[in-house]
Amino acid sequence: MNDSKIKNMDEFASVSGISRPTLSKYFNDADSVRKSTRERIEKALAQYDYQPNFYAMNQNRRLTKNVGIVIPYMADPFFAEIARNIENHVIEAGFRPIVLGSHGDPEQEIENLNNLRLIKPAGVLLAPLGRVSDRGRIAAFCEDVPTVLFDANIDNVGEAFIGSDNDQSIGLMVDYLCRTGQPPAFFEMRTPTNPNALKRRAAYIKAMNRLGHEPNLVQAEGDGWDFEEIGFREGSRVITERTLPTDTILCSNDRLAIGLLSAAYQLGLRVGLGPNCALRVAGHDDHPFSRYTCPTLTTVSQDYTSIASISAETLFNVIDSEHKSTSRLVTLFDGKLVMRGSA
Template sequence: MNKPKINTMEELSTAIGVSRPTLSRYFQDPDSVRSSTSEKIRRGLERVEYIPNFFATRMNRKTTGLIGVIFPHLKDLFFTSLLEAIETAAMEADLTIITQSSHGDPAIETRAVEQLLSMNADGVIVAPLGENSDVDALSRVAGRLPFVFIDSRLRDALPDVDFVGTDNRQSVSLITDYLCRTGSPPVFLGMPRLNSNSFEREAAYIAEMKHLGHDPVIVSTNIKGDGWAFEAYAHEVMDDLFSRGHLTESTILCANDRLAIGAIRAASRHGLFSRGREGRRILRIAGHDDHPSSRFMTPALTTAAQDTEAIGRGAVRILTERLRKSSGASDKPVFQLHEAVLRVRESA
């Protein structure tokens, strides 16, 4: 604690008796100076308190080791689960993650990607806002930096950007099939039309229902949610339907767990979780994601669990591969889909 504080390279040069240019070379690459010199610098650094400037030492390197991550919201445990997986993988690869939330606002999303560019980030991982994203801004950044979409992607733009997420066709088929085998075929409660997942999961539900010989039924509603407040939206939709006596004995497949949590709340308030003959629940609700709260609901939520660990790691791996072969601009885009697994709990 009593080591002298050194604030600049000049002070450091004086304090340990090594010239400034040599120190610069050392911080950019310790092997670029003679071993006796690097030993002298190492010993000198132990005697003082000096923190080399992150950006100055990286200024002449090709890479900064900085990876930007942008999510629509951080008040969503699905996204923060992905984020923790990304952070863990990044730490192992000696990369630093800078996270920004776009707060559901395209202008903030745009500002965040441009700022990452100005910080000389090595790459960017974006879960886009989707339908509201500023396509021009995202493609400007994608043209300059390794860029990966995670969780969802733009539907009609930037098809050449790498993507890692869940195979919605597989995950939705898995849970639809399970629900059909174990009770009444499910109706589908979609999320507001925000991103590729909302479209893909609905399409996957329709395809699987037809495949199994059932009529797909989409819960249609006039209620407009404010986008990302999924629990409140689903609660309002289902409360309205249950109040009018609709769907009270059906099976409801929700496009994500946060919707299912809102639907369970509405069903509980209407006292709909009674049990029929043989102890079976009559009303059944299932979700998609395996949100960290889902197991603590009453009834505990049956869902298709996304592999957030693999998706987060996958995104970091795609970026590190891109960084390795720096001139790989002509490579084909990576399209990495992970499978979900069924988590059968109490709600269905």
């Protein structure tokens, strides 16, 4: 027996004259190599007293039970709710969820992915920031780690994308608002953070043209994730300036709508459907707070449950397949109209 202790598989490959891939194959499944090769390896093991580090091998093979869940903003109840749903599916499948928030910061988003890379996750479920995300570094991560995107899409990145059909949901709301009152203007951020906002803008224009109405964009100045503050500040401005082209406002998301509702109240405008109402306001997402505004917010609900379950199930299928798919899967769910007091 050789007195020198072999520290790792590379050293063992060097002293035994057997290639590292062949050794790795043997340690994964001894019967997968030829009998003569197996005998050479076993003789070398006895000679050099080498014991492989199976924990490290499992790490290298991504056999850990860790699954990362990365969302844009931990403090947003919308993302907290969908992360909670996904977390439950991950636990039920026997994996360990690790939930991280990017705080609206693209560098923090990459730091989250780098930290996950260190623990060799089985896979990652990622809701990217979107417009400000570092696409190149996220794409590089997804090449190394099985990753499924949800909520916001980055084209051709990750194994799959699971989200909402913005064309369908915005079209549904525009139809309703036009049917029940004046055609809506679209209240949005001029430079939206989330790519869903751009899809909703395009869907609004498409729906208005289809119905024979002139689209009207009311664009708010501001950037980042403080949507309520932007909705309040810019809503106050357009109401005070009396520049609204209609008494019906469709907001790009519920958080902007919540800010606009507050601005209308502050300026003495009554929002809703009654004869004394000066404004109708609608949103998108069915944010958990939308049912508690005053008046309660008319909106389009996203299918949290299906997005969470299909995102998790898709990732588990990718992990089980142990190879990259030849085509990227995209699954979109319809929204549902939620009629409340604001419109």
